[in-house]
Amino acid sequence: MSENYVVIMAGGRGERFWPESRLNRPKHLLPIVGEDPMLRQALDRIKGLVPDARILILTNVDQVDAIRGMCPELPAENIVAEPVGRDTAPAVGLAALLVEQRDPHGVFVILPSDHVVHDAAGFRCVLTKAFDLASQGDHLVTIGIEATHPATGYGYIEKGPVMLDSSGVAKGFGVERFVEKPDLATAKAYVESGRFLWNAGIFVWSVQSIHAAMARYHPSLAQGLARIREAVRGGKELGEVLASEYPQLDRISIDYAVMEKASNAVVIPSEFDWDDVGEWPAIERHSDKDESGNLLRGLALAVDSRDNIVYNDGGRVTALLGVEDLIVVHTADATLVCPRSKAQEIKNVLKELRDREETRRFL
Amino acid sequence: MSENYVVIMAGGRGERFWPESRLNRPKHLLPIVGEDPMLRQALDRIKGLVPDARILILTNVDQVDAIRGMCPELPAENIVAEPVGRDTAPAVGLAALLVEQRDPHGVFVILPSDHVVHDAAGFRCVLTKAFDLASQGDHLVTIGIEATHPATGYGYIEKGPVMLDSSGVAKGFGVERFVEKPDLATAKAYVESGRFLWNAGIFVWSVQSIHAAMARYHPSLAQGLARIREAVRGGKELGEVLASEYPQLDRISIDYAVMEKASNAVVIPSEFDWDDVGEWPAIERHSDKDESGNLLRGLALAVDSRDNIVYNDGGRVTALLGVEDLIVVHTADATLVCPRSKAQEIKNVLKELRDREETRRFL
Numbered sequence: 001m002s003e004n005y006v007v008i009m010a011g012g013r014g015e016r017f018w019p020e021s022r023l024n025r026p027k028h029l030l031p032i033v034g035e036d037p038m039l040r041q042a043l044d045r046i047k048g049l050v051p052d053a054r055i056l057i058l059t060n061v062d063q064v065d066a067i068r069g070m071c072p073e074l075p076a077e078n079i080v081a082e083p084v085g086r087d088t089a090p091a092v093g094l095a096a097l098l099v100e101q102r103d104p105h106g107v108f109v110i111l112p113s114d115h116v117v118h119d120a121a122g123f124r125c126v127l128t129k130a131f132d133l134a135s136q137g138d139h140l141v142t143i144g145i146e147a148t149h150p151a152t153g154y155g156y157i158e159k160g161p162v163m164l165d166s167s168g169v170a171k172g173f174g175v176e177r178f179v180e181k182p183d184l185a186t187a188k189a190y191v192e193s194g195r196f197l198w199n200a201g202i203f204v205w206s207v208q209s210i211h212a213a214m215a216r217y218h219p220s221l222a223q224g225l226a227r228i229r230e231a232v233r234g235g236k237e238l239g240e241v242l243a244s245e246y247p248q249l250d251r252i253s254i255d256y257a258v259m260e261k262a263s264n265a266v267v268i269p270s271e272f273d274w275d276d277v278g279e280w281p282a283i284e285r286h287s288d289k290d291e292s293g294n295l296l297r298g299l300a301l302a303v304d305s306r307d308n309i310v311y312n313d314g315g316r317v318t319a320l321l322g323v324e325d326l327i328v329v330h331t332a333d334a335t336l337v338c339p340r341s342k343a344q345e346i347k348n349v350l351k352e353l354r355d356r357e358e359t360r361r362f363l
Numbered sequence: 364m365s366e367n368y369v370v371i372m373a374g375g376r377g378e379r380f381w382p383e384s385r386l387n388r389p390k391h392l393l394p395i396v397g398e399d400p401m402l403r404q405a406l407d408r409i410k411g412l413v414p415d416a417r418i419l420i421l422t423n424v425d426q427v428d429a430i431r432g433m434c435p436e437l438p439a440e441n442i443v444a445e446p447v448g449r450d451t452a453p454a455v456g457l458a459a460l461l462v463e464q465r466d467p468h469g470v471f472v473i474l475p476s477d478h479v480v481h482d483a484a485g486f487r488c489v490l491t492k493a494f495d496l497a498s499q500g501d502h503l504v505t506i507g508i509e510a511t512h513p514a515t516g517y518g519y520i521e522k523g524p525v526m527l528d529s530s531g532v533a534k535g536f537g538v539e540r541f542v543e544k545p546d547l548a549t550a551k552a553y554v555e556s557g558r559f560l561w562n563a564g565i566f567v568w569s570v571q572s573i574h575a576a577m578a579r580y581h582p583s584l585a586q587g588l589a590r591i592r593e594a595v596r597g598g599k600e601l602g603e604v605l606a607s608e609y610p611q612l613d614r615i616s617i618d619y620a621v622m623e624k625a626s627n628a629v630v631i632p633s634e635f636d637w638d639d640v641g642e643w644p645a646i647e648r649h650s651d652k653d654e655s656g657n658l659l660r661g662l663a664l665a666v667d668s669r670d671n672i673v674y675n676d677g678g679r680v681t682a683l684l685g686v687e688d689l690i691v692v693h694t695a696d697a698t699l700v701c702p703r704s705k706a707q708e709i710k711n712v713l714k715e716l717r718d719r720e721e722t723r724r725f726l
Binding site: 349 | 666682712715
């Protein structure tokens, strides 16, 4: 009987939620939506699904202490730092090694750390189904969210043939293809077709299945991971091995490296609410507004103002007077003001902050 | 020979420069324009005009310690607190009493504490002329600024007949009338006529002349001031006398109580630069802008943004992205965002701050 594991990916850097998020205080460490940090919410959401000792978190060296403090119920060694970020495929490979150390037949789910899901019970139910499916055969299981609107900010998964269990119940669907973020017309066609699901970045597979898929579809990565495995088996300390080997792994996403090529991908359509809250305007979907359409988080006044988003993170006040459609984020040492329509261009602000010696400390 | 005194009025409360200014940290205690607090600049501007011991500052109880700290060269007793604000006429009456205690024949100038004048030498030169004129006869001397544009934010003074000295040089002009802030068309007509000057709120007179004028034009105020004078002469401590008597004085401006009625008002037209910097957009007149027309004070980035005013007061950063014509003021605990055109409505923000229990501390 294989054991089930959860591996939460918490290695991101904060960019799109600047100035609330910073390089070393990214979205998953902040309560961008809700009262607790997004990672803490992610952890609470899966409580009971597996024992705490089988929950691992992958992060980077700058965040490992903060995350250990935030997740005291997890064994300290379950919070593992990548020495450098190499995108998701090497991280999945590392996760597979960590699970393999604990159970060579283990099955694990890869979970993002910064998404919003209110329906925790529905979420756990789907993951339970996915664990079952992944433990029953050589499947690369992914979760597809029923697309409720033609979102242009998400990738989509086109369903293939249905997979029935012995009682004739659908266990999942084959994957026809993964598609990148579409334009609006394409997204509308996807939603109307009924065949497309949002790609939530949630994957479930056994150690053996993902190792085999990597060996087949991206052998250079599999070889790099094998070097790490052998060095650790030979008695070397994991951190030291990662420091020398991990930076040499290919920088590539798991979607590109494996999922888009794999013939054994399976998608489970799911109806829990899901939102990756990718930029400031997304917090509107999870917050109440005043009668003038202003979302005011923290202490804020909106005088003669409408349809603004204000985000204060502490004992501060923000006052708007006669403005509309703005995002105003006010932290202890930094304030951002931009129209809602420019939220995706915050990277341009970060670029300028980086370019100037005296503003780099605000990154 | 009469002695000349300077009395600086520094009793205002901060409203129009919120959140940089606060009730107890008004504009004159802040470096709204320039590197030093406006009051400190006012003091430095008149250095050498009279000895330090003859400079007095009128303020309120909440600011007296801060001002003593800011003006260490002045005797502590020269910084006097009104127990309550009663507008400018009672303050002028109190100033007259304070000067009279030191020299019953003294001549004094009433100076605002929060105006911008770069031409300090020209300023002192005009005040010297005004002291001479006020010491030579029963004149209520005021300074009128040559109007360089049709400002609608200032009061105006219409010049009357010229007053020539024995050599035929103009010493000043009679005052035809004082007028309130005009509309733009009226202001244009004023400037074109060449007969109107801006009312800078600067007055010079002898103790005797202002006492006589108050007794004549506003006797109830003169009587109240007389009670204060008698009580102090009788040996009572000034602060105690003020605490009981000052709140009973009429709340009225010196313009209404005396100047608009007086037949002995004299105006000296002056050409030094002068700006009362009454609201945020006024700081533009004293600051450099970037190539996109943004005034960025403190650490600020303006990405894809133009014609904004950003004011940071400390080691903070403000980032604008894709906005224009905004005022953004960012202090440690408060941020204001409003269009430049709404700067005069900041009082509406203060009203809301006052109305809510949890925001009153930001006033």
